[in-house]
Amino acid sequence: MTVTYQPVIGLEIHAVLETRTKMFCACRLVGSTHAEPNAAVCPVCAGLPGTLPTLNQQAVDYALQVALALSCEVAPVSVFARKSYFYPDLPKGYQISQYDQPLARNGRIQIHTEAGEKTIRIRRVHLEEDTGKLTHLTEGNQPATLVDLNRAGVPLLEIVSEPDLHSAAEVRAYAVAIHNLLRYLGVNSGDLEKGLFRIEPNISLRPLGNAEFGTRVEVKNLSSFRSLEQAVAYEIERQTAVLESGQAVSQQTLGWDEAAGHTLPQRSKEDAEDYRYFPEPDLPPLLISADWLEKARAALPELPQARAARFQKQYGLARSTAETLTDDPAVADYYEALTAASTPQAAANWLTGEVFAWLNQHGLGISEFPLEPAALAELVRLAAAGEINQNTAKTVLAEMLATGQSASAIVAERDLRQISDPAQLAAWVGETLAAHPEQVVSYKNGKTGVLQFLFGQAMRRSNGRAHPEALQAELQRQMD
Ligand code: ADP
Ligand code: MG
Numbered sequence: 001m002t003v004t005y006q007p008v009i010g011l012e013i014h015a016v017l018e019t020r021t022k023m024f025c026a027c028r029l030v031g032s033t034h035a036e037p038n039a040a041v042c043p044v045c046a047g048l049p050g051t052l053p054t055l056n057q058q059a060v061d062y063a064l065q066v067a068l069a070l071s072c073e074v075a076p077v078s079v080f081a082r083k084s085y086f087y088p089d090l091p092k093g094y095q096i097s098q099y100d101q102p103l104a105r106n107g108r109i110q111i112h113t114e115a116g117e118k119t120i121r122i123r124r125v126h127l128e129e130d131t132g133k134l135t136h137l138t139e140g141n142q143p144a145t146l147v148d149l150n151r152a153g154v155p156l157l158e159i160v161s162e163p164d165l166h167s168a169a170e171v172r173a174y175a176v177a178i179h180n181l182l183r184y185l186g187v188n189s190g191d192l193e194k195g196l197f198r199i200e201p202n203i204s205l206r207p208l209g210n211a212e213f214g215t216r217v218e219v220k221n222l223s224s225f226r227s228l229e230q231a232v233a234y235e236i237e238r239q240t241a242v243l244e245s246g247q248a249v250s251q252q253t254l255g256w257d258e259a260a261g262h263t264l265p266q267r268s269k270e271d272a273e274d275y276r277y278f279p280e281p282d283l284p285p286l287l288i289s290a291d292w293l294e295k296a297r298a299a300l301p302e303l304p305q306a307r308a309a310r311f312q313k314q315y316g317l318a319r320s321t322a323e324t325l326t327d328d329p330a331v332a333d334y335y336e337a338l339t340a341a342s343t344p345q346a347a348a349n350w351l352t353g354e355v356f357a358w359l360n361q362h363g364l365g366i367s368e369f370p371l372e373p374a375a376l377a378e379l380v381r382l383a384a385a386g387e388i389n390q391n392t393a394k395t396v397l398a399e400m401l402a403t404g405q406s407a408s409a410i411v412a413e414r415d416l417r418q419i420s421d422p423a424q425l426a427a428w429v430g431e432t433l434a435a436h437p438e439q440v441v442s443y444k445n446g447k448t449g450v451l452q453f454l455f456g457q458a459m460r461r462s463n464g465r466a467h468p469e470a471l472q473a474e475l476q477r478q479m480d
């Protein structure tokens with residue numbers, strides 16, 4: 001009898017909080033790429049002896065927003081702890097984190113996949129500091145490692161899920177949901193490639209129906225949702241093969257080799273006791289008053305899932321469209337401005353169709369789209385009102401993007417107005433039939449396919465301006 005294995009997966013996500021200054025000092029946050037190495041470093045984040053950390057209130061505010069948005073219980077008292085280990089990117093020899101008394105616990109988030117809707121439980125949300133960055137130089141005869149402490153002490157939020165995920169698709173949906181949430185709250189830039197949003201899946205298998213979990217591995221260094229999904233799928237397959245061959249999965253930390261498409265061992269996993277956790281003596285417990293919590297709750301914006309639900313109701317959009325439009329808050333804002341000056345469904349079609357295609361093609365985000373919502377709305381209105389037909393509208397959009405002219409100016413200047421005048425349509429059809437007598441004969445002999453060709457010819461005579469349905473009807477009338 002063959003055993004069916006169930007994947008069991010829990011995620012640890014580290015998100016850089018985009019505060020003005022670092023977690024425990026006044027150094028500013030600099031983007032990882034633009035600043036000179038060690039340009040934003042002081043004695044505190046360099047870990048010099050005798051310095052003292054001071055907690056960044058903005059980081060706590062941000063963390064509270066996330067905790068509340070995830071429906072967590074926020075601890076009135078939480079405690080920072082030292083997690084000790086030696087590594088050259090960690091000058092203090094320990095990382096300040098939260099351990100047995102985190103800021104928040106027991107939250108949840110809704111995800112949905114093709115298999116349906118699901119609630120994933122959040123185990124904990126806590127604050128910690130980031131480490132520095134090492135650059136290993138391998139060229140030359142003397143290999144060397146450079147240390148950059150710009151990132152040391154940058155605030156991180158760690159979000160740990162319960163092992164409630166059971167497939168690569170669910171893992172992706174969960175990670176995307178958290179990613180969207182943080183972007184909505186404006187606390188994280190969401191840049192995976194720059195390491196500002198890091199996802200580490202813990203993956204194990206167990207015989208389906210077993211209550212007990214199997215041995216897990218943890219995968220590090222995933223820089224896209226795609227590699228996350230691939231790494232999880234790969235591990236499920238690998239562990240299934242290990243178990244089916246009668247061997248045991250060994251607990252370890254793995255890396256993901258993007259190019260090769262497989263995981264590879266990094267180091268065997270430390271247990272918590274290796275870190276010698278103890279309460280940070282230089283920081284008092286973090287007290288969250290009822291008042292502070294209320295302020296954080298009051299400051300919560302409309303969240304992505306709520307916004308998608310509202311879009312469905314208020315604008316009558318299909319669920320998938322509402323979700324596509326609310327994925328990115330900037331897109332949702334653009335849509336609401338666009339629909340205010342046009343109609344909801346037409347606005348949605350243009351935005352998710354032509355505009356998204358253009359942005360994809362140029363590798364740009366909506367904030368870089370050259371047309372203001374009001375300018376695009378004019379085009380959407382002209383098309384919806386039948387002033388220009390759909391194909392012409394696409395040409396006009398391209399022209400707007402190329403020249404910056406308004407839709408109405410382009411339509412007037414190039415005489416693109418849609419023509420529905422029956423006499424005019426009848427004339428174009430008549431001319432077309434006269435020019436193609438052979439096709440007319442074959443149509444009469446039952447080759448109905450030529451109708452498409454004749455329609456195209458008649459449309460061409462109109463310079464693309466003919467009302468398509470009316471032209472089609474007129475063609476049909478003259479052929480019968
Ligand atoms: P740490 O990695 O620091 O030991 P935890 O033990 O809290 O932290 O677990 C980290 C993550 O691993 C959590 O998301 C949890 O849901 C998940 N997890 C724990 N046990 C398993 C398991 N057997 N299989 C898969 N995921 C697991
Ligand atoms: Mg871990």
Ligand code: ZN
Binds near residue numbers: 025044046
């Ligand atoms: Zn500093």
